[in-house]
Amino acid sequence: MGAEQSGVRAYAGAMGRVRLGILGGGQLGRMLALAAHELGVQTRCWDQREDAVAGHVGGLHVDDFERPARLDAFLRGVDVVTTEWENVPVALLEEIERRGVPVRPGSLALRVAQDRVLEKNLARSLGIPTPAFVAARTLGELEGAVREVGLPCVVKTRRFGYDGKGQVVVRKAEEVAACWGALGATAGGLIAEGFVPFARELSIIAARGVDGQTRFYPLVCNEHAGGILRVSTSPAEGVSEGVRARAEEYAGGVLGALEYVGVLAIELFEVGGELVFNEIAPRVHNSGHWTIDASATSQFENHVRAVLGLPLGDAGMVAPGVHAGMVNLIGSMPDARQVLRIAGAKLHDYAKEARAGRKLGHVNVLAGSRGELMERIGQVRGLLR
Amino acid sequence: MGAEQSGVRAYAGAMGRVRLGILGGGQLGRMLALAAHELGVQTRCWDQREDAVAGHVGGLHVDDFERPARLDAFLRGVDVVTTEWENVPVALLEEIERRGVPVRPGSLALRVAQDRVLEKNLARSLGIPTPAFVAARTLGELEGAVREVGLPCVVKTRRFGYDGKGQVVVRKAEEVAACWGALGATAGGLIAEGFVPFARELSIIAARGVDGQTRFYPLVCNEHAGGILRVSTSPAEGVSEGVRARAEEYAGGVLGALEYVGVLAIELFEVGGELVFNEIAPRVHNSGHWTIDASATSQFENHVRAVLGLPLGDAGMVAPGVHAGMVNLIGSMPDARQVLRIAGAKLHDYAKEARAGRKLGHVNVLAGSRGELMERIGQVRGLLR
Numbered sequence: 176m177g178a179e180q181s182g183v184r185a186y187a188g189a190m191g192r193v194r195l196g197i198l199g200g201g202q203l204g205r206m207l208a209l210a211a212h213e214l215g216v217q218t219r220c221w222d223q224r225e226d227a228v229a230g231h232v233g234g235l236h237v238d239d240f241e242r243p244a245r246l247d248a249f250l251r252g253v254d255v256v257t258t259e260w261e262n263v264p265v266a267l268l269e270e271i272e273r274r275g276v277p278v279r280p281g282s283l284a285l286r287v288a289q290d291r292v293l294e295k296n297l298a299r300s301l302g303i304p305t306p307a308f309v310a311a312r313t314l315g316e317l318e319g320a321v322r323e324v325g326l327p328c329v330v331k332t333r334r335f336g337y338d339g340k341g342q343v344v345v346r347k348a349e350e351v352a353a354c355w356g357a358l359g360a361t362a363g364g365l366i367a368e369g370f371v372p373f374a375r376e377l378s379i380i381a382a383r384g385v386d387g388q389t390r391f392y393p394l395v396c397n398e399h400a401g402g403i404l405r406v407s408t409s410p411a412e413g414v415s416e417g418v419r420a421r422a423e424e425y426a427g428g429v430l431g432a433l434e435y436v437g438v439l440a441i442e443l444f445e446v447g448g449e450l451v452f453n454e455i456a457p458r459v460h461n462s463g464h465w466t467i468d469a470s471a472t473s474q475f476e477n478h479v480r481a482v483l484g485l486p487l488g489d490a491g492m493v494a495p496g497v498h499a500g501m502v503n504l505i506g507s508m509p510d511a512r513q514v515l516r517i518a519g520a521k522l523h524d525y526a527k528e529a530r531a532g533r534k535l536g537h538v539n540v541l542a543g544s545r546g547e548l549m550e551r552i553g554q555v556r557g558l559l560r
Numbered sequence: 561m562g563a564e565q566s567g568v569r570a571y572a573g574a575m576g577r578v579r580l581g582i583l584g585g586g587q588l589g590r591m592l593a594l595a596a597h598e599l600g601v602q603t604r605c606w607d608q609r610e611d612a613v614a615g616h617v618g619g620l621h622v623d624d625f626e627r628p629a630r631l632d633a634f635l636r637g638v639d640v641v642t643t644e645w646e647n648v649p650v651a652l653l654e655e656i657e658r659r660g661v662p663v664r665p666g667s668l669a670l671r672v673a674q675d676r677v678l679e680k681n682l683a684r685s686l687g688i689p690t691p692a693f694v695a696a697r698t699l700g701e702l703e704g705a706v707r708e709v710g711l712p713c714v715v716k717t718r719r720f721g722y723d724g725k726g727q728v729v730v731r732k733a734e735e736v737a738a739c740w741g742a743l744g745a746t747a748g749g750l751i752a753e754g755f756v757p758f759a760r761e762l763s764i765i766a767a768r769g770v771d772g773q774t775r776f777y778p779l780v781c782n783e784h785a786g787g788i789l790r791v792s793t794s795p796a797e798g799v800s801e802g803v804r805a806r807a808e809e810y811a812g813g814v815l816g817a818l819e820y821v822g823v824l825a826i827e828l829f830e831v832g833g834e835l836v837f838n839e840i841a842p843r844v845h846n847s848g849h850w851t852i853d854a855s856a857t858s859q860f861e862n863h864v865r866a867v868l869g870l871p872l873g874d875a876g877m878v879a880p881g882v883h884a885g886m887v888n889l890i891g892s893m894p895d896a897r898q899v900l901r902i903a904g905a906k907l908h909d910y911a912k913e914a915r916a917g918r919k920l921g922h923v924n925v926l927a928g929s930r931g932e933l934m935e936r937i938g939q940v941r942g943l944l945r
Contacts, residue, residue, distance in 0.1 A: 192911065209594055212617045214896070215909025215921065232597045232617055468878075471904070471926075486900045493853075493926070494879030511599070515871045519856070524600025526577065536600065541856075541878070 192217065193483050196253030196276075198267070199260030200227030200235055202525040202534060203459050206467070207259060208233040210475035216483065219252050220259075228526050240264050250276050257437060257482045261288055261457050262335055279385075279436035279482040280457050287433060288457040291333045291366045298452040301428040305452045306444075307369035314355045320367035321351050327370045330354050334363035340402065344370075371451055373444035377411055380463040381426040382438045382477040382487050389430060390477060390490040391423045392470065395462045397442070403532070406552060407462045408500040409469075412545055421450055429455060438463070438478040461503065461534070466490075468521045468539040469499030497541055498548040502555045504536040509558035514538055517554045519547075577602065578868050581638030581661075583652070584645030585612030585620055587910040587919060588844050591852070592644060593618040595860035601868065604637050605644075613911050625649050635661050642822060642867045646673055646842050647720055664770075664821035664867040665842050672818060673842040676718045676751045683837040686813040690837045691829075692754035699740045705752035706736050712755045715739050719748035725787065729755075756836055758829035762796055765848040766811040767823045767862040767872050774815060775862060775875040776808045777855065780847045782827070788917070791937060792847045793885040794854070797930055806835055814840060823848070823863040846888065846919070851875075853906045853924040854884030882926055883933040887940045889921040894943035899923055902939045904932075 195211050197204045200222030208218040208229055219234035220227065227235060236249050240263055243249075250256075255277045258268070268282035287293045292310045299305055309320035310333065321328055326348065332341035341361065343354045358365055376399065380392040396411035397404055426441050433439075440460030442453040463474040472480075472488025480487055492499070507529050514522045517540075524536040538555045542548035580596050582589045585607030593603040593614055604619035605612065612620060621634045625648055628634075635641075640662045643653070653667035672678045677695045684690055694705035695718065706713055711733065717726035726746065728739045743750055761784065765777040781796035782789055811826050818824075825845030827838040848859040857865075857873025865872055877884070892914050899907045902925075909921040923940045927933035 205597070209597060209617075212590070212594060212911075213906075213908055215907075215911040217616055217911065231602055232594075480900065486897055488900060489903065494882050494928070497879050512871055515865065515873060518874070521598075522600075523598055526597075526600040526602065543880070 193254045194219065194252060195479065195483065196221065196249060196256040197229070198240070198256065198258040198263045200229035201259065202228060202527070203259035204229035205232055205525060206475045207257070207459065207479060210473060211479045213476070214479060216479060219249070221249055231526055240267055243267065246270070250274060255279060255482055257478070258285065259458055261285060265289065280439070281434065281436070284433040284435050284457045288455045289334055290363070291331055291336070291454065294455050295452065297429065297432060301425070301432060303425045303428065303452045304449060306371050309367050310364060311367060312364040314352065314359060317355050317359070317365055317367065318351050321345060321348065324367050324369040329368045329370060330358060331366050331368065332358055332361040332363065333366050334361070371444045371446060373446050373451070375445050376453070377422070377443045377445050377450070378440050378460065378462040379422045379426045379443065380438060380440050380460055380466070380474050381423070381430060382474070382481050382490065383430040383435045384481050384487050385436055385484045388487055389427055390487045391426060392463060392466060392474065392490045393492070394419055394422055397462050403505060404461050404503055406500065406502050406556070407465060408498070408548060408552070409465060410498070415448070418445070418448065418450060425450065425452070437481045438474045462501070464523070464537050465499040465501040465539045467523070469493055469497055469541050496543060498543070498545050500540040500548050500552045502538045502540065502552055503534060504538065504559070505534055506531050507560050508535050509560070513558050514555065517551060519551050520555055578639045579604065579637060580864065580868065581606065581634060581641040582614070583625070583641065583643040583648045585609070585614035586644065587613060587912070588644035589614035590617055590910060591860045592642070592844065592863060595858060596864045598861070599864060601864060604634070606634055616911055625652055628652065631655070635659060640664060640867055642863070643670065644843055646670060650674065665824070666819065666821070669818040669820050669842045673840045674719055675748070676716055676721070676839065679840050680837065682814065682817060686810070686817060688810045688813065688837045689834060691756050694752050695749060696752060697749040699737065699744060702740050702744070702750060702752065703736050706730055706733065709752045709754040714753045714755060715743060716751050716753065717743055717746040717748065718751050719746070756829045756831060758831050758836070760830050761838070762807070762828045762830050762835070763825050763845065763847040764807045764811045764828065765823060765825050765845055765851070765859050766808070766815055767859070767866050767875065768815040768820045769866050769872050770821055770869045773872055774812055775872045776811060777848060777851060777859065777875045778877070779804055779807055782847050788890060789846050789888055791885065791887050791941070792850060793883070793933060793937070794850060795883070800833070803830070803833065803835060810835065810837070822866045823859045847886070849908070849922050850884040850886040850924045852908070854878055854882055854926050881928060883928070883930050885925040885933050885937045887923045887925065887937060888919060889923065889944070890919055891916045892945050893920050894945070898943050899940065902936060904936050905940055
């Protein structure tokens with residue numbers, strides 16, 4: 176693939192060093208930067224805060240996303256731009272694209288993924304089952320929407336929801352007004368979604384290169400609590416070949432429709448052996464952090480490879496028979512010495528200040544069998560406060 | 561292990577962040593910093609050059625090692641100090657120790673490893689076979705030394721030799737004067753070493769914690785050309801259990817005698833099923849770079865863990881049956897896209913300017929068998945200019 180096709184200066188070792196700009200400087204930007212450095216790529220993360228933790232491990236550019244004061248300076252220092260935060264303003268991505276700097280994934284992908292109605296419309300158009308859903312911009316529309324999808328249902332803001340924020344479960348018709356009171360003022364409107372009686376939550380992490388090649392990681396099983404991901408395991412237990420193939424078909428469809436470049440995650444519900452679309456994360460994803468230690472190529476490295484126009488790497492396990500897990504460290508950190516004594520455990524500490532509900536790090540766990548994996552994950556969880 | 565025993569502020573996640581100072585900011589400092597960041601540890605590398613590549617991935621302090629102008633400033637920003645370059649002046653390490661900042665490994669280890677006579681005396685005192693060797697400070701002494709060790713022999717500077725620099729092979733008595741002319745002016749004197757008709761060169765990478773616990777990586781087989789390491793493979797082929805145990809016994813003896821904390825490499829010659837001491841590298845080592853991708857815990861992570869007083873990690877392969885290799889990228893970089901297409905290959909680019917003979921990066925290779933490993937290494941080597 177030539178420089179023309181990849182759209183950035185050809186990467187050829189020390190002679191053509193590419194500089195990667197990353198919009199967002201949290202833990203995802205930090206881990207992207209660490210992966211980029213292994214490939215010799217210099218990074219600059221743009222964050223709105225001086226103390227963004229990606230700044231410990233590479234260049235940091237501090238500026239506002241909505242009203243940037245130093246966009247030119249940022250763009251002079253990078254050859255290609257990617258995002259680690261899905262709520263970066265689409266207008267900023269479009270402005271960067273207008274100036275001729277490649278943005279990967281592009282503004283279209285972010286625009287769709289930022290809106291729960293647009294992403295579900297996309298899924299529906301690709302034949303991916305979704306929960307029943309109806310958009311609403313007024314209390315009257317919300318009442319109609321709830322009637323249409325049926326009770327119980329989940330009402331969510333169309334935009335800016337994450338980790339369970341911006342959503343309310345509605346069980347009775349009388350609760351709709353209170354729900355509107357809680358969420359209705361949000362710009363962008365609401366969506367009422369039918370309740371999915373799912374057996375479990377799965378996700379698929381997928382990558383697509385500039386040339387359209389794709390890679391799919393083994394399906395991940397996710398356990399949430401309080402709206403926040405707690406534990407992921409992969410390969411998800413008891414997934415039939417048919418379900419795996421369907422998940423890859425769905426992910427491939429989304430990647431293609433969005434002309435996506437980079438890593439993307441799709442969260443899915445498993446219901447009676449079927450997969451139901453939940454949402455898209457247009458970036459590296461918390462449910463793929465285990466790939467750092469357990470995959471032949473991590474999600475971070477494959478994202479960097481994709482956005483630089485490099486060939487994608489093997490998304491299989493680092494060796495046959497490896498089972499992997501990830502335990503999020505939220506709100507407070509366990510004693511590192513105790514974590515490091517657990518067989519197969521790999522500590523990842525984002526060097527953040529502790530704060531209730533904040534993702535401070537994660538522990539990846541490798542094992543030779545599902546049983547051993549769950550035992551080791553149990554040991555890690557036993558250290559959490 | 562308490563803070564008292566480890567000598568640094570107890571590491572306890574976000575509440576007690578330790579700052580690691582690294583003397584030297586080349587590729588080893590860079591890879592140490594990357595490993596430290598995964599654990600949430602902030603790093604500051606001290607290098608004599610502004611463009612040191614460790615500066616891309618963490619803090620950089622630029623100052624002279626012989627006559628530091630800003631030692632206080634460096635020490636205020638770190639909690640523990642380690643080295644990535646064995647030729648850091650011992651006087652500097654001693655000064656840092658005097659000021660009460662832990663230096664790991666300590667000045668004793670560097671003092672011994674910097675001097676080919678002291679390190680061989682240590683080996684001999686521990687019962688580790690060495691080549692015949694005699695020190696020489698004058699031409700007359702060198703003539704006597706060469707007679708004593710016999711011809712052919714290798715004459716080396718006692719200090720500051722690396723990658724084949726500072727050594728001359730002497731095959732005839734008449735060559736001694738020319739050898740003295742080439743090397744005799746070196747401060748620190750010379751050493752004449754008996755020629756070892758070795759079958760192959762092996763190395764063992766070993767780690768020792770603050771509490772004396774040790775870890776040993778599988779033996780590595782090394783191939784040099786032009787005095788520079790080209791290819792390492794591990795586990796070394798056809799190593800008997802007895803040879804493996806002897807290598808670990810030797811390494812354990814050296815670690816203990818030096819009260820060593822951190823990772824150390826010992827280069828060995830294999831001669832008729834016996835191991836003969838060659839030299840110590842008191843740091844993470846080029847022949848251990850494959851551990852980044854193939855080991856449960858890399859040499860870089862274990863070095864960081866050791867110097868911070870954390871428990872050491874498993875030095876075994878990431879999964880049973882993994883075979884690992886490393887191909888150095890010297891003088892010029894291959895096309896990254898071609899490297900990345902080779903199954904099992906992991907590219908590590910140090911982001912250095914290309915220069916003849918300079919180590920610019922390496923490719924780690926993983927495989928499921930020795931045969932597959934050698935085939936993949938052959939593919940990587942085929943890309944080198």
